[in-house]
Amino acid sequence: MTNKRFYHIGFGQEDLGKSPPEIALLSGDRDRTRLIAQNYLQDVRLLSQNRGLDSYLGYLPNHRPILSATSGMGAPSLSIVVNELVQVGIRQIIRIGTCGSIQPHVPVGSIVISSAALCRQGTANDIAPIEYPAAADPFMTVALVKAAQELGFEHYLGITASVDTFYEGQERTDSANPYLMRSLRGITEEYRRLNILNYEMECGTLFKMAGVYQFAAAAVCGVVAQRTVDEGIVLEQKDVAVGNAIATAIHAITNSCVYL
Numbered sequence: 712m713t714n715k716r717f718y719h720i721g722f723g724q725e726d727l728g729k730s731p732p733e734i735a736l737l738s739g740d741r742d743r744t745r746l747i748a749q750n751y752l753q754d755v756r757l758l759s760q761n762r763g764l765d766s767y768l769g770y771l772p773n774h775r776p777i778l779s780a781t782s783g784m785g786a787p788s789l790s791i792v793v794n795e796l797v798q799v800g801i802r803q804i805i806r807i808g809t810c811g812s813i814q815p816h817v818p819v820g821s822i823v824i825s826s827a828a829l830c831r832q833g834t835a836n837d838i839a840p841i842e843y844p845a846a847a848d849p850f851m852t853v854a855l856v857k858a859a860q861e862l863g864f865e866h867y868l869g870i871t872a873s874v875d876t877f878y879e880g881q882e883r884t885d886s887a888n889p890y891l892m893r894s895l896r897g898i899t900e901e902y903r904r905l906n907i908l909n910y911e912m913e914c915g916t917l918f919k920m921a922g923v924y925q926f927a928a929a930a931v932c933g934v935v936a937q938r939t940v941d942e943g944i945v946l947e948q949k950d951v952a953v954g955n956a957i958a959t960a961i962h963a964i965t966n967s968c969v970y971l
């Protein structure tokens with residue numbers, strides 16, 4: 712064991728105790744990181760708060776140790792956090808995020824479980840060739856789908872578009888940028904016709920890192936925008952969508968017959 716305390720996540724292996732966790736729930740938002748720790752885990756300990764990246768160690772009701780950690784928004788920040796989490800011994804990561812639907816049948820308030828990602832992310836190109844697959848771990852993904860079924864949550868399984876920007880890359884025009892490049896105009900409709908379910912900003916890089924670093928990754932995101940209707944975030948549905956995404960991940964880890 713190394714007693715190195717990692718520069719960005721702000722903790723090291725020695726902070727994780729005698730039975731260190733191998734699984735982490737990774738949220739873009741530090742408030743979600745705290746919510747998961749406070750509402751779903753037992754014997755919670757705050758490991759660090761550094762640069763807006765909060766990390767908690769806690770235990771599931773079956774006493775399994777688990778981390779709730781923050782990735783920050785976007786692939787560059789996620790890549791740093793994931794790299795350091797793997798160095799402290801994490802081998803399974805479930806991203807719990809928010810996303811915008813681009814399909815009329817995927818409503819706000821539902822959850823999307825990503826089978827794979829279209830990865831339009833510069834960060835990932837530092838890690839693997841652009842053609843490298845961005846695929847979720849099949850066993851964890853099936854466990855998430857089964858959990859969502861058992862909990863009765865409206866859920867959709869499919870391909871996610873992971874991009875680097877919330878505004879231009881997701882073809883938002885309600886933005887400070889007066890000029891959306893021609894290459895991006897119409898891209899949402901194209902992705903919709905290619906049966907992509909949703910936009911978000913981290914899964915593709917996470918999945919490619921999992922393939923290269925040899926850990927297992929999956930993702931479940933609450934739908935907070937419906938882009939076939941409007942560009943805006945539907946705040947009234949956010950808590951339900953995020954709550955269902957968290958509950959799905961916790962149920963999958965706790966009850967799956969596949970050891971997650």
Ligand SMILES: O=P(O)(O)O[C@H]1O[C@H](CO)[C@@H](O)[C@H]1O
Binds near residue numbers: 738807911913
């Ligand atoms: O809610 P999180 O996990 O941050 O995920 C989504 O929300 C952020 C943009 O609002 C991006 O990080 C995107 O991927």
Ligand SMILES: O=c1cc[nH]c(=O)[nH]1
Binds near residue numbers: 810811881910912
């Ligand atoms: O539309 C959305 C909503 C959340 N996160 C995104 O990246 N896009």
